[in-house]
Amino acid sequence: MDDVLTTGPFHTVLRSAIAARGLGLERLRDRLAARGLSISISTLSNWQRGVSRPRRPDSLHAVAVLEAVLDLPGGTLGRLLDEPVRGGRSARPPGAEGAPLWQALRLRALFDEPADDGLDVLAVQEDVTVTRFGSTATVRLVVRARRPDVDRHVVLTHGSGALPEIRAGRDCRLGRVRTDPEAALVAAELLWAPLGPGESFALEYHLAADRPELYHGRWCRRVGQHLDLTVRFAPGAGVDQAYRVWRLDGTSPHKDVTRLRVIDGRVHLADYDVPPGFHGIRWNP
Template sequence: MNIHTGTPANAALRTGPFAEALRAAITARGLSLDSLQRRLSDRGVRVGTATLSCWQNGRRRPERPDSLRAVSALEEILGLPGGSLLVLLGPPRPRGHGVGLPAGSREYRHILPTWAALTDLLASLGTVADNKLHIAAQHEQVWIDGAGCSPRRENFQILRAHQDGVDRYVAIVDADPGADIERVHVEALENCRLGRVRRDAEAGLLVAELLFDLTLRPDQTHLIRYAVTDHAAVECRDFHRGFRFPAGQYALQVRFDPAHLPVACFAYRGAAEHELPMTGHHAVHINVDPVPPGIVGIRWDWI
């Protein structure tokens, strides 16, 4: 039986997509997936019914050479013109974790020890916004109080989209060891508003959506400002930031209460470290421009 002009299958063959055209052709032919698999096997083509189901439902698509041979056999079995399904597949899609990301990008597992928990938190948001933009510039201010704790820090960020359809930034907060992440909060200050927040108490992690009022196009920038308040009252000896992607400028200032000053402060990037002079305003800072992927931070020693 051949598919005739005017049928739903024929219309799907003209416009696609591949999954819809395949599903319509199977329906028109009146074959079950088991029957289709047997007919493919008779031609020496091995494809499981689960794979056929994924192809016709759009969950996966055939791309490897043996899968493309199976599509050619399907065209014969379903009475379709040669190449009519293959042409709907188009060129092979890019594969791998780095697809669509700036050169040199790293995965979270190379930056954060609790990367597995972070991956689960991001998945619970159902968003890949953190894969679609990077930091063009960031200025961060951290305050250390008289007890040696860090009750507040503020971020001023210029974000640049490297993919289409970006309408949010995902702030990631890694609490100090021993801190109660339930006592840590994110506050939207400028050009954004707080969306969903997720926490992992065991890992000491928080992720928060900062929603924009517009959708960015590739290479478009957006400026936001937000704060992190921490009422956990745990002594702090270090502040650092991990960068998945190459960034523009990163400036970090840590300001101490004059009643409780550290004996020494050190800047570090990866394994490299050097001592920082403290200003008369009881502050130290680093300025990295540009920023390679990895860890950048300041640590200090108390008496």
């Protein structure tokens, strides 16, 4: 089994791990369902036979949970998805900006939460200060529950080569924190009093990074969010040009949407009902 884990390919490792745990596909499907994931037996069968590979974000999240269910070291299956398919191309193109999607999904899976947390993020307001040495940010979220007893939300941030810090702000407290130093990822659980269906809530948290960055933004996973982003540049960290950027997914490069004017050392963008994807600001020093 140790040899298989290091040599792959993905479907061979998956099939071997399932056999080593003595699980049939039906039992494996049930264990995934207990964690809020609906994966059919036919899909699992295709994955372990090499007929198809996980590609969509929800499937990659399932792979991260599979590692936990099958008692595999974190990233065992996810890393193999970066390798090319025989006679084809890789599941995710190389050179994508930021951390690979499978690493982010694996980190979220460590919280053992359902795939659907029952929460909608309605609005995000970020106020970022950039210096020559790093950055700090205050993030305010407005959320709304879709089911009873929603009392937490997992936030994730990616640093520029170093682990950023997440701290709870007003009206919430910090729960579990998980990190992936190799990918410079930090995920943290923010906790509050339980909400009922349809109830909304506002909370805030703080970010700090001790490495300079040349862009800042966030992922919007669902339609209908309001985004308000301000980036302030401290003396000595001024910029020449700034642009609003967007990308659809973790494999796409940033695209400049429009140039933004730097006014008194700060740049601002606000938008309602933003489409899914990464929205942010990049700048040239």
